[in-house]
Amino acid sequence: MLHDVAIVGGGVVGCAILRRLALGGLCCVMLEKGADILAGASKANSALLHTGFDAPTGSLELACMRAGYAEYHEIRDSLNLPLLRTGAVVVAWNDEDYARLAAIVEQAHANGVADVAQIDASMLYRLEPNLAPGALGAVQVPGERVIDAWSAPLAYAHQAIAHGAIIRRGCEVQGGERESDHWVLATAAGEVMARVVVNAAGLYGDHVERIARPAPFTIRPRKGQFVVFDKTAYPLVTAIVLPVPTERTKGVLVCRTAYGNLIVGPTAEEQDDRVNATVDQQALERLIANGRALVPALADHPVTAVYAGLRPATQFKDYQIEALPGEGWITVGGIRSTGLTGALGIAQHVAGLYVEHFGALDNAVTPIPTSVPNLAEDRPRPYAQANPGEIVCHCELVTRGEIEAALVGALPAGDLGGLKRRTRCAMGRCQGFYCSWRIAQLADGRLADVPQPTPMMRTA
């Protein structure tokens, strides 16, 4: 079968592009090497929907973020996606920081984020009374948001499927040949043919790019580690608390998650390994200390989980997005640290490139609403409704019905990580002490990494 478009990579960017092109009436396939989508950079981030207030003025990144931010707000109801209207505060802790606040406001305004304003310390402490003493002032960014970083791409993928798109997992793209007017991609699961290929391979963007040309960029993974505090810590801050950024990093933030926790992170560490986002005890201890320095009351709250993600950074600051008209190829690389926000905007931009170079899109398609299960705490979850049935995960209150639903359908969980991302099961304070067995039993060999039960061994 000859597809109009093959997208390499099932991260948030691939999922958003798949949705946009499928909505445009194209016959699309997305090829993901992992056992499930979101196997790379997109599985672990801060889950912030940025306004773009601090993005480089005039950049493609900013344009995509602004467009992505707006489209998320438009479509989120029809996809059942959450939005925590937390706002953010960029806090100055010393004179040097303080001196830079005015410039932050100025840049935000230049970027079109008009409601950003400087506030004084007393106003800051009225907003965030649990913040450590000593702040000199802050910039308030009312539009910054927290979302659910897993449900959003899942919803994009489901809507794409509803419009005829195909998602193939366990399907690593290993090479490809350009025939007269189409590509023949060699994958771990056989050949795939498509007129146009979109490279959205994230941390492997440069490797995949070599199928078409010498890669114009090199991926330099930059790791970010996080500490997740117990749900009891959730009320301690309302806004996303950011430091004044430095040249190299946006620094360590404290913020809420859609799942009702408080996170502290990320770190910013260069590494060569593109696969493993390891956590490191010393870095985690520093993050905990950092969190307690910002919000002293965190000292009374236990750590629930830790995680790390890899940013697909390159030697360039901006996104690397480009169409190669003669090659039937679109490069979408280096979506470093704002891809969750930018994804829908990137998808619009890619659709524009497609129309410019490769063919028309159908603008008359009415999107089919495809709601994903709600995982966020700000709206009712199944356990709290009538007849929720068995509760399997007691810490995150996940029902058997939710787990069973995530194991079937058009895009069933491929591995335990995928099941966690679809349901939150085993992600709470006990980390599977109470529920791993029941998950293994319900999954019954359907998750790549969870062994299948052999009833012979049961005794109880």
Added chain:
Amino acid sequence: MKHDVIIIGSGPAGLAAATELRRLGIRDVVVLEREQTAGGVPRHCGHPGFGWRECRRLLAGPAYAQRLVAGATGVDLRTGTTALRLEAGGRVHTISSTGPAVVEARHVLLAMGTRETPRSARLISGTRPWGVFTTGALQQLVYLAGVQPCTSAVIVGTELVSFSNLLTMRHARIRPLAMIEAGERIVAPRPGDWIARLAFGARVLTRSTLVAVHGEQRVSGVDIETPRGRETIECDGVVFSGGFVPETEIVRTSHLAIDPATGGPVVDQYGRCSDPAWFAAGNLLRPVEASWTAWSEGRAVAHAIAASLRGALPAPTHQTVLEAAGLVRYVCPQRLSHPSPLVPALRVNVRVSRAGRGRLRMTHGKRELWGQVRSMLPERRLLIPTVAGDFATLDRVVVDLALPAAR
């Protein structure tokens, strides 16, 4: 309708209390259990070692759990029912398969037990693949689900529960490669290390720590630091055992006081919480005791609850605070209530933070109220025989361990 007593948790403590309350003539006893099957932790300890004292025979955990359940006749046992939120006035908000509800009782007994600290909260470095478990997770995967979750594993910890992993692993045909202990000696009684070595072929490495986990989808090995240097052990499983934390999440969000040292609710010698309509027993109180102790505590606290229902246990008019100091990590109960008309349900139980021999004592200001020379080990309990009445006029008594001056 107000029940006489609601018990949250159907482990040995909760079931012993329910059974005893019925025996004492209390009619309306409701037990809430969030699992589909009652019995608590022993349900998934598929190895023998239970019931010796309370059932007068040696049973495997599941058989022991079944006996406890069978013994709780006349008790309204509601499995599949989670206590979600506690509210003053004996109100418990629940979720069950039919939806949310509120149940109410004159007294509530908290008996939610304990769990182990997982790898994440221990901040262990490395990747996060399948193959990293706690003892409880391993037991349940093996005995309840029938999964062989890995084929060779390293056990972190040397408490009694750590050694129980050897039996679970034998059953599931998992090769135990090593047991890793940060301290100078194993925490469990001494022959443990010999048994591990000789009967199970596991190395026991003291003064060692697990520093990193490797592997992408599955564990491929772990790094450990020993006095002889860093070493990588190839394995596809790691079990973090012990590091017990009371399952107190619903208590921490309630009006009841928590002791940061035990992680459990603050209780008096009758198991009464900071609100005397609420009681607690079993391993929720503190980490961690064997099932026999949890069972005995449940039974003893049932007597206090029954007395309170009859009006024979008045609310305290005065309390003596027992305060852990120095090498004493915690003391439980944390309060002695006055008046004290009944035999205490809980004996004063102390844990120290490191091994040593010294004078365990209770002091008020400079005055020693009680003292005894004792040898002690971490994670091993010490009981102090006290009569609350002796302290009736005191506000605060310090419990500490005086070591002989170093020579």
